[in-house]
Amino acid sequence: MQARDILSLTPAGLYCPLADVHIDPLRPVPRALITHGHSDHARAGHGAVLATAETLAIMAARYGEGFCGTAQAVRYGEAVTLGPVRVTFLPAGHVLGSAQILIEAGGLRIVVSGDYKRASDPTCAPFEPVRCDVFITEATFGLPVFRHPDAAGEIDKLLHSLTLFPERAHLLGAYPLGKAQRLVALLRQRGYDRPVYLHGAMERLMQLYGELGIALGDLRKVEPGGRESLGGAVVLCPPGALQDLWARRFPDPVAAFASGWMRVRARARQRGVELPLVVSDHAGWDELCATIRETGAGEVWVTHGEEEALVHWCTREGLAARPLNMLGYGDDEAEAEAVAEEAVAEPSA
Ligand SMILES: [Zn+2]
Numbered sequence: 001m002q003a004r005d006i007l008s009l010t011p012a013g014l015y016c017p018l019a020d021v022h023i024d025p026l027r028p029v030p031r032a033l034i035t036h037g038h039s040d041h042a043r044a045g046h047g048a049v050l051a052t053a054e055t056l057a058i059m060a061a062r063y064g065e066g067f068c069g070t071a072q073a074v075r076y077g078e079a080v081t082l083g084p085v086r087v088t089f090l091p092a093g094h095v096l097g098s099a100q101i102l103i104e105a106g107g108l109r110i111v112v113s114g115d116y117k118r119a120s121d122p123t124c125a126p127f128e129p130v131r132c133d134v135f136i137t138e139a140t141f142g143l144p145v146f147r148h149p150d151a152a153g154e155i156d157k158l159l160h161s162l163t164l165f166p167e168r169a170h171l172l173g174a175y176p177l178g179k180a181q182r183l184v185a186l187l188r189q190r191g192y193d194r195p196v197y198l199h200g201a202m203e204r205l206m207q208l209y210g211e212l213g214i215a216l217g218d219l220r221k222v223e224p225g226g227r228e229s230l231g232g233a234v235v236l237c238p239p240g241a242l243q244d245l246w247a248r249r250f251p252d253p254v255a256a257f258a259s260g261w262m263r264v265r266a267r268a269r270q271r272g273v274e275l276p277l278v279v280s281d282h283a284g285w286d287e288l289c290a291t292i293r294e295t296g297a298g299e300v301w302v303t304h305g306e307e308e309a310l311v312h313w314c315t316r317e318g319l320a321a322r323p324l325n326m327l328g329y330g331d332d333e334a335e336a337e338a339v340a341e342e343a344v345a346e347p348s349a
């Protein structure tokens with residue numbers, strides 16, 4: 001049996017015919033395995049869904065309880081048998097509940113990474129390298145230019161700006177699932193114990209993280225009419241809100257934005273970001289290469305992102321590699337803007 005007999009590429013995404021399941025399917029399917037709660041991976045409308053309890057909770061929070069036919073929660077490390085296939089979810093270190101999926105069949109081990117990172121994140125279990133024959137890796141930041149700095153140092157830039165400009169509101173743009181909670185947790189780790197204020201689009205998932213046991217300290221909602229009094233405060237908002245009318249009512253706001261893309265200065269400038277913070281929930285180039293080596297995989301399939309450079313690197317390392325060229329998975333930025341637009345459209349937000 002070959003890897004391609006175990007996992008094939010279909011219009012709905014990666015498919016395992018032996019178990020009749022899709023992984024992170026792009027359209028409704030009878031049976032789905034979901035790596036994590038970001039909306040390009042976790043869509044509503046499937047029949048049976050197998051995912052971690054946290055991912056299922058995130059999906060229910062976003063889409064409502066009826067987001068699928070039947071949901072089954074799986075623990076990290078617990079093997080589930082689907083016909084001739086064994087499936088195991090292992091931590092991916094990307095966001096709360098995120099998992100790599102190990103698929104074992106016909107003596108072969110294939111790992112689908114989903115999105116992942118290796119940097120420490122107080123809000124989720126750390127990535128566990130898994131030995132396998134075929135590793136399917138993401139490549140959002142799959143270019144050598146993307147070397148993410150230590151996140152604590154980026155948080156210190158924000159804290160420094162707060163001491164330099166104590167009268168200015170610091171608006172921190174961040175993706176509402178994962179990044180926002182990680183930033184708050186990192187601020188707390190650096191000793192920041194003042195309230196952190198939330199744009200309406202941030203509240204629901206922030207509250208869910210609390211319910212799932214991630215302590216984030218004193219979080220407060222920005223009250224209508226209360227923006228003028230938030231000089232010196234940290235206010236989390238979706239990136240798109242930084243350019244909104246919403247942002248202008250704060251006292252002399254500093255626009256900060258936390259993203260791996262802030263490494264690209266032109267992007268920060270173009271968006272009018274005064275304080276770019278390079279904080280990524282995806283592996284940078286060095287992490288991608290180190291992880292591929294650690295898995296011991298002889299074959300690597302590369303998906304969403306900068307596929308060609310990583311395929312080229314693998315080939316030079318003597319590994320068989322191919323790009324999957326799957327369409328339909330975005331990066332967190334594109335997703336964040338969509339969320340911001342939704343938030344603006346909702347009067348309650
Ligand atoms: Zn993701």
Ligand SMILES: [Zn+2]
Nearest residue numbers: 040115329330
């Ligand atoms: Zn992704």
